[in-house]
Amino acid sequence: MTDDDLRAHLRRADPGASLPQLPPDRIAPLLEHTMAVPFAEATVTPITTSARRRRVALLAAAVVVLFGVTAGWALLRPSSGPESTAGVPDVQLPAISSASVTRLTATGMVAKCMEPTAELLRSRTDFAFAGTVQEIDGGVVTLAVTHVYLGTPVDLVQVAQEGGASETMLGSGKFEQGGKYLVAASEGAIRICGYSGEADAPGLQALYDAAF
Amino acid sequence: MDVRRARFEAIAPVVIDAVRRYLARRTDAATADDVLSETLMVCWRRLDEMPAEHLPWAYGVARYCLANAERGRRRQARLTARIARLDPPPEAVAGPAPAGPDLTAVLAEMRPEDAELLRLWAWEDLTPEQIGVVLGVSGNAAAIRLHRAKQKLRKLIERAGHEESTEGSRP
Structure with a gap:
């Protein structure tokens, strides 16, 4: 059986071939919806201890950002716009022996936000959890995870919190020792805009319950 | 902007x-x-x-x-x-009765990684180099894996074809 025969065989079982094209009147709103989102949340890549190759590449990218190389930041996020130029502080994360730690960043940038909805919380989040701040040390907040709503289950999450973080999270605006938080992240960066904050911030728990 | x-x-x-x-x-x-x-x-x-x-x-x-x-x-x-x-x-739309075994079932029988390589090749119509981009591996590695997956698929199709011809088509 030649390659061509094999491919012809496979194509007969292709469930995607018969899918009709999306009409233009459905493409336009989809594009508008996509481009309308002011993605103020800075983006860095997640670090997990998985040995997968992709993760290793992401780790390298995240380390570059976490060490505050401004040029690296600009390179990684050339599209983040003038309002999100607040960099990540030059912090070195302490080594942690636990097998499951996820590291995130939080920046104090100014954000233009749409009203948070459960749908947007779910669709644009790749990691969401409830946790209690265990330690704040040198700009690094360590949270003990009490519940993972979405994403890889981990025990601890470390957040590189910008020194003078402006009030970007619901509630007090930043992580405080012993506080309980609901945190949503997208690609390693905490989502602000009403999606992360103190667990008892009005409406936040309900938003999480509705989304996950 | x-x-x-x-x-x-x-x-x-x-x-x-x-x-x-x-x-x-x-x-x-x-x-x-x-x-x-x-x-x-x-x-x-x-x-x-x-x-x-x-x-x-x-x-x-x-x-x-x-x-x-x-x-x-x-x-x-x-x-x-x-x-x-x-x-x-x-499922694929019921068109003219496909000749040979049901490929959906055959793919499901394969290792997911192999089946995915074959889908990317036959359905998305990608070259090994492009498959490498999708999977985050080198084009060379994708080519080698694709080659092996094709060989496995050929064997499975032959086996399924053989079973069909000896047992008759199942309803």
Whole structure:
């Protein structure tokens, strides 16, 4: 059986071939919806201890950002716009022996936000959890995870919190020792805009319950 | 910003069509809608990183978003899994009776990694180099794995064909 025969065989079982094209009147709103989102949340890549190759590449990218190389930041996020130029502080994360730690960043940038909805919380989040701040040390907040709503289950999450973080999270605006938080992240960066904050911030728990 | 918008608007229709098909081949309709929206969002945000040959790159993004969505879904109640089973990805439309064995069943029998290589090759029509971009491996590695997967598929098709001819077609 030649390659061509094999491919012809496979194509007969292709469930995607018969899918009709999306009409233009459905493409336009989809594009508008996509481009309308002011993605103020800075983006860095997640670090997990998985040995997968992709993760290793992401780790390298995240380390570059976490060490505050401004040029690296600009390179990684050339599209983040003038309002999100607040960099990540030059912090070195302490080594942690636990097998499951996820590291995130939080920046104090100014954000233009749409009203948070459960749908947007779910669709644009790749990691969401409830946790209690265990330690704040040198700009690094360590949270003990009490519940993972979405994403890889981990025990601890470390957040590189910008020194003078402006009030970007619901509630007090930043992580405080012993506080309980609901945190949503997208690609390693905490989502602000009403999606992360103190667990008892009005409406936040309900938003999480509705989304996950 | 307008340049970015114009570029995205130029690229997006092709990406949307390709990614919709990619997702329709791999998941249920509701998940496909969610993941398409998320994939577009990532493409929009990372437009500057998007290579000239954007489809393999976009498939790679969709693959990542789909894996995320499915990880999240696995954690949801069993009910969701049950619904997903009741609402599976669409089968190929009943056209002229296919000659030979049912490839959907044969693919399901294979290792998921091998089946995925074959799908990317035959359904998304990608070269080994492009498959490498989607999977995050070198073109060379993709070529070797694809070659092996094709050999395995040939054997399975031969075996299925043989079973059919000795046992007769099952109803």
